[in-house]
Amino acid sequence: MAVVLCLGLGLAACSSSDDGGGGTAAPGLGAARGGGTLTVAVASKPLCLDPQNNSSNGNTAISRQLVSSLTDQDPATGKIVPWLASKFEVGASATEFTFTLRPGATFSDGAPVDAAAVRANFDTIVRLGAVDAVAASYLTSYQGTTVVDSHTAKVTFSRPNAQFLQATSTAALGLLSPASLALAPEERCQGRGLAGAGPFVLKEAVQGTEIRLTRRADYAWGSPVWKHQGAAYLDGIDYKVVPESGVRVGSLLSGQVDTVIGVDARDERRLAAGGATELSRPVPGITYNLTANTERPLLADASVRKALTKGIDRATIVRTLLSDHYRPATSILTSSTPAYTDLSADLAHDPAGARALLDAAGWRPGGDGIRTRDGVRLAPTLIYPGVDTASRNVLQLVQSQLREIGVDVQLSGLPLNQLAPDQDAGRYDLLWFGLTRADPDVLSTVFATTTKNRAHLPAGNPLDTLLAKQSETLDAAERAALVGQAQRQIVQEAYSLPVYEQAQSVAFAGRVQAVALDGSAQPAFFDAWLAN
Known part of the structure; x- marks a missing residue:
């Protein structure tokens, strides 16, 4: 074959x-x-077997088998269909979502999948939001879950939540038994006492x-x-x-x-x-990218970030190291994600333009070709998963391309148990990652200042405003327009340097x-x- x-x-x-x-x-x-x-x-060994606590692709590939979700997403059409819920109703303002549960479903410890269990899951995710912000970001503005009766749960938000229905199809909101929810996060991650309603x-x-x-x-x-x-x-x-x-x-x-x-x-x-x-x-969601920590001195200047974007030859990376499964990034969202906007013109390889930007910002080439300013070398630190050899090969080529414009990227492949703390603490100039989700609100998970904020942007910035508006907008065309503006903001301000679309x-x-x-x-x- x-x-x-x-x-x-x-x-x-x-x-x-x-x-x-x-x-x-x-x-x-x-x-x-x-x-x-x-x-x-x-x-690699998953850092956490609890789908609500860690949503990396490697973890989810295993934990997805352990949990069922209220809904599912048809991979052929993108339509949201009932799963543990036999039906669902979305209120006109998208602040109320009512789920009627299938009779007879149970967790593997024998507890029923009932409305009280739904409430316990969502309440716990919000309470433990700092453990992993992905699941918690799906419940932004969550007010609570009402147990209408044993098989009916009404989830209420203080503001419209346009992405929530799709979120209920993800492994991150896969349901766990109340006894599992009572365990410490560390125990759940290790799988001890973890009881889902999966196959x-x-x-x-x-x-x-x-x-x-x-x-x-x-x-x-x-x-x-x-x-x-x-x-x-x-x-x-x-x-x-x-x-x-x-x-x-x-x-x-x-x-x-x-x-x-x-x-x-x-x-x-x-x-x-x-x-x-x-x-x-193709994987929907955030492209594999280099997100810049805008609080760090080397990348606080947008001119430097924009120069890095122009210095990356995405087509050569895909052609040289990847295959026809993959595509050069043309936005921060992959082209298989709803509301994707083609920004390929903003991501064109332009080394001359990159050099001009760095010249204007006062970064001058030294004897070895690497630029300096006020005695400081332009040598940003880039962290990535050290176990990922494919990423290392890509990043070594990116490193070589950026040397051509006078930037000496320092690659730091970290073990997974060190990478997560360094990400959360912002101990990086550039962070290599991708994030999977078939909804454009994945941008909020990564860039909103109320969630992961991987670019370390200040609260109330224009991107925050756009992301908040799109999350509350029910009209599909209007929401897509807002998501398009958010993509432009991220790419044109070079908060992130998209590289390629994952498969x-x-x-x-x-x-x-x-x-x-x-x-x-x-x-x-x-x-x-x-x-x-």
Whole structure:
């Protein structure tokens, strides 16, 4: 089987099967059948198994299997559909959202998925907002949840919240049992006592090497987006931590694992030659980018930030190091995100223009070509996940390109347990990351001063105003216009330097059937089954 390349825009999934990655078997393999454990190689041990506490792609790839959400997002259309809720109603002002819950759904510890559990989840997320601002940002202006009756929950906000319905489809707002919510965040992250209402439950987490999930036999409240109802086909999923991409691919081709999450572009031809299948789709949300800490002396000057933007040759990066799955960034949002605006003209490679900006700002080339001003070298520190070899390769090329304009970027690959504290404390000039979400309010999560504020902007700045307005605007065209203005503000002021659009890729052996990618491009294994 050849590697499948997916280049489509929007939210359509791409798959090697003809049904978008659902439950149809390949020719000659017969009907789907239960049994067997799927072994999956991942790049790193998740820092946190609690989806409400850490929403990085690596964590969510595992924790998504443990929780169900009130709604789901159809990956083919982007439509929000009921899941744990049998129906939902949005008030005219989008300050009230009423969810009618499906009867019979329970958490893996036996507690019912009822309106009181919904209230406990949202109240706890808001109370622990400082632990991880992603889930809390989805509940901005949250006033409370009213238990109308055991199967009806009314969620109320003090201001219109245009993004909340889509947020209820994400793993970050996946529901946990009340007993799990009562645990300390550290215990939840380690998986001890973590009980969701998902199709799989956590069996064991072997420190640093392996995470084992088992099928929940009584699961009967699957998403209508999925291809079958009832329990999952697989008996379990065994995630093995294999840091090196080449070793992950080798393990797949040799039969040591069945599936690989996260395929480096350099390994795609090797997969094709070895008979593996690759499932890929564009990732909605924030592009992989370098966000500038505008409070740091080197990047407080917009001229310097704009020069860095002009010094990056995005097309060469994608052509040289990535593949046809990826695209050069043309905005801070990826082109598969609703309300994306094409700002490619603002991101054109222009080294002469970059040099002119730095000259005008008083940065003069030294003997080694690196610019200085008042005895200070233009050598910003860039932090990124040290385990991510693909990112390191990209950043080394960015480093080389920026040296051409006289900037000596200092790359600092940090272990994950150090990266998060340094991000939160602002100990960086440039921060490398991307963030997945199929709603443009992902901009608020990253740039609003009330949430992560990765650019360290002052409260009440013009971008804050735009982000607040779009979050309260119900008219789709008006909201898209505001989101477009916000993108322009971020790109033209160079609060962030977009580099490329990410694609999520999952590779698997021939016996693995019906793997899918959900609305956030996360692997979905509910319909997956093993042919032999």
